[in-house]
Amino acid sequence: MIIGVAREVKDHESRVGLVPHGVTALVDAGHQVIVQSRAGTLSSISDEEYQQAGARVVGSAAEVWNAAEIVVKVKEPQPSEYGYFRPGLTLFTYLHLAPLPELTQKLMETGVTAIAYETIQEKDGSLPLLTPMSEVAGRMSVQIGAQYLEAPNGGRGVLLGGIPGVAPANVVVLGGGIVGHNAAKVAHGMGADVTIIDKNLQRLRELDDIYNGQVKTLASNDWTVRESLRHADMVIGAVLVPGASAPKIVKRDMLSVMKRGSVIVDVAIDQGGCCETSRATTHTDPVYFVDNVLHYCVSNMPAAVPHTSTYGLTNATFPYLMQLAQLGPERAIAANPALALGVNTYKGKCVYPAVAESQSIGWADLKSLL
Numbered sequence: 001m002i003i004g005v006a007r008e009v010k011d012h013e014s015r016v017g018l019v020p021h022g023v024t025a026l027v028d029a030g031h032q033v034i035v036q037s038r039a040g041t042l043s044s045i046s047d048e049e050y051q052q053a054g055a056r057v058v059g060s061a062a063e064v065w066n067a068a069e070i071v072v073k074v075k076e077p078q079p080s081e082y083g084y085f086r087p088g089l090t091l092f093t094y095l096h097l098a099p100l101p102e103l104t105q106k107l108m109e110t111g112v113t114a115i116a117y118e119t120i121q122e123k124d125g126s127l128p129l130l131t132p133m134s135e136v137a138g139r140m141s142v143q144i145g146a147q148y149l150e151a152p153n154g155g156r157g158v159l160l161g162g163i164p165g166v167a168p169a170n171v172v173v174l175g176g177g178i179v180g181h182n183a184a185k186v187a188h189g190m191g192a193d194v195t196i197i198d199k200n201l202q203r204l205r206e207l208d209d210i211y212n213g214q215v216k217t218l219a220s221n222d223w224t225v226r227e228s229l230r231h232a233d234m235v236i237g238a239v240l241v242p243g244a245s246a247p248k249i250v251k252r253d254m255l256s257v258m259k260r261g262s263v264i265v266d267v268a269i270d271q272g273g274c275c276e277t278s279r280a281t282t283h284t285d286p287v288y289f290v291d292n293v294l295h296y297c298v299s300n301m302p303a304a305v306p307h308t309s310t311y312g313l314t315n316a317t318f319p320y321l322m323q324l325a326q327l328g329p330e331r332a333i334a335a336n337p338a339l340a341l342g343v344n345t346y347k348g349k350c351v352y353p354a355v356a357e358s359q360s361i362g363w364a365d366l367k368s369l370l
Contacts, residue, residue, distance in 0.1 A: 001069055003018070003033050005036065006064045009081065010075045017317075025318070033054065033056070034055065034057075036061055065081070071090070073091070076095050077093075082103075082106045085112050094118055099272040107344070115344070116352075119344065134179045134182070136309050137182075137301045141301070142236065146190070149234060149261075160190045167193070170231050172228045176204060181207065188215055195217070225249055233259065235263070237250070237269075239268045241354070244357065246271040261293075269281075269297040275295070277291075279297060286298050
């Protein structure tokens with residue numbers, strides 16, 4: 001099998017889809033690996049390291065895409081990459097297709113087998129390839145939010161942990177999953193007054209036990225969210241419905257009750273965002289204001305810490321990539337139910353119901369196509 005690693009082209013995307021020790025394992029197993037020159041540079045991985053691991057380093061993206069049977073990436077293909085799509089190509093990457101109908105259509109039109117990291121799901125309901133980046137994004141969200149709370153950056157001028165005699169910032173975390181838990185952990189550790197809102201009461205019980213009551217937990221409903229926003233200095237959007245568009249927890253009119261210069265960090269922006277006022281931004285132009293509330297909605301947050309993110313991600317993705325290479329994509333998908341749940345498009349069809357529902361398009365049962 002020929003595995004290709006292309007340099008990412010999304011704005012400020014500095015991660016890479018495969019690291020040298022993964023190259024060595026694939027080559028030792030009898031496969032070929034082609035890496036685009038400088039694909040790993042921003043993750044502190046040199047071309048020489050890839051060559052020493054056994055990869056062939058090439059100069060252009062076209063050489064990678066055109067030769068590879070499996071292309072492993074980090075982020076969804078950008079329009080400049082659509083021309084490389086072809087039948088027989090397997091794409092293994094984060095896709096987050098729900099808010100991207102044009103990309104979904106291109107993948108279907110060209111017959112690409114598109115396997116999304118974020119929808120691979122094990123029997124216990126875990127999302128193993130989403131977890132490491134959710135951990136990074138959750139922890140980052142608070143340090144980024146704290147930075148934007150500073151007055152020179154447009155915020156209220158509030159120190160997250162306060163000082164003796166001055167109250168700390170009030171941080172509201174919407175969602176108690178991996179992102180929300182990691183955000184709450186960092187915010188609490190920095191001394192903030194933290195509230196986690198979630199609709200799952202059992203999860204709230206677990207979080208209450210973890211934090212021994214030092215973090216407040218609230219059941220999610222419109223009234224609870226609105227009242228919490230009224231007091232918030234920072235809001236972390238950490239809502240996830242696997243593969244589907246995120247529900248809009250923060251309504252447009254709720255911003256009117258928020259403090260001037262408060263900050264929303266919408267980590268759910270990959271799936272369209274959990275605030276009605278959220279729109280995807282980039283590391284180049286990360287923030288904007290609505291009703292004097294600062295919004296940070298960068299859709300590839302972990303790219304700001306690419307070394308940590310790349311190694312954390314590839315630790316999780318590599319076993320699935322090896323299985324795809326060893327068995328071939330079709331046999332691997334048939335053999336591994338978790339991997340099958342990662343398939344979003346196959347043989348010209350959308351095969352992930354949540355994506356189809358989000359885009360109001362038809363879908364086919366993957367098993368019937370295998």
